[in-house]
Amino acid sequence: MFVFYLLTIFAALPIIAYVLSQKTNNRGVIFGSTVIVLLFCLLIFTSKFSLVGNLNKQILTNKIFDEMYIDSSISREYLMQIEESLNEDEIKIWIISLISKSLDLNKLKSAESLITFSEKFFITNNEKLIFYGLYTNLRDAKFPKFKDAQFIIDKNSYFPCSSISGVARLFIMNGPDIPVAEIQFQNTKEIKLKNENSIIPGFDLASAYLNNESVEMEIEITCKDSSDIFILNNLIALTEENAVSVYKINSNEWLKKSQ
Numbered sequence: 001m002f003v004f005y006l007l008t009i010f011a012a013l014p015i016i017a018y019v020l021s022q023k024t025n026n027r028g029v030i031f032g033s034t035v036i037v038l039l040f041c042l043l044i045f046t047s048k049f050s051l052v053g054n055l056n057k058q059i060l061t062n063k064i065f066d067e068m069y070i071d072s073s074i075s076r077e078y079l080m081q082i083e084e085s086l087n088e089d090e091i092k093i094w095i096i097s098l099i100s101k102s103l104d105l106n107k108l109k110s111a112e113s114l115i116t117f118s119e120k121f122f123i124t125n126n127e128k129l130i131f132y133g134l135y136t137n138l139r140d141a142k143f144p145k146f147k148d149a150q151f152i153i154d155k156n157s158y159f160p161c162s163s164i165s166g167v168a169r170l171f172i173m174n175g176p177d178i179p180v181a182e183i184q185f186q187n188t189k190e191i192k193l194k195n196e197n198s199i200i201p202g203f204d205l206a207s208a209y210l211n212n213e214s215v216e217m218e219i220e221i222t223c224k225d226s227s228d229i230f231i232l233n234n235l236i237a238l239t240e241e242n243a244v245s246v247y248k249i250n251s252n253e254w255l256k257k258s259q
Contacts, residue, residue: 073113132201146206149243153191157249166221173214229257
């Protein structure tokens, strides 16, 4: 960029000399025209709107928007052009913007094709969380019924003591050792697990319901009056027919944990 400025100054010297010459007529017109030309050159090379590369990017963006507005899968050709014309950081920013735009417009087919294309660019753990968040937003838009999925322990369930504190977790059977939902509670009225109780966005109750998963329920409580610890483990089948399940615990399900 410094070289460009230097060349611009040298290119302008003859014009300035001509304007300042005593034989020059219409100095104002010539000077004004020169300023306009120089400003135009600066605009081309420095403006984010007018740079030749940015012009090509804008054309590409418009083509993608044309497909987005009819909710079409984004053409492989355009996706390859994105990859060829931008560096990885720019791709991530641009893709997030395009996906957000398509979701705002409820163009879910376009959003899905962009998300599928973008997965390979989100490599680090933090980047993967961003990707999972985008995927979750798409899923919630496609299946709004499961956006507020819940698993509730019935308030009339049996507990071996009245004053308790504990933790409840749900795991996918034969899945990773990461709960799809986990909460800590201080009384029996608080045991309600939701999508936001997941550790990884998208790996949550909604996902379990949509995939008709069987989940392993694990509850551990501590009786505040005696310090006794009780545990409960059970297997529960979820179905996509319902986005909310209510489970009632019976007295024979609790096991006292040896200390």
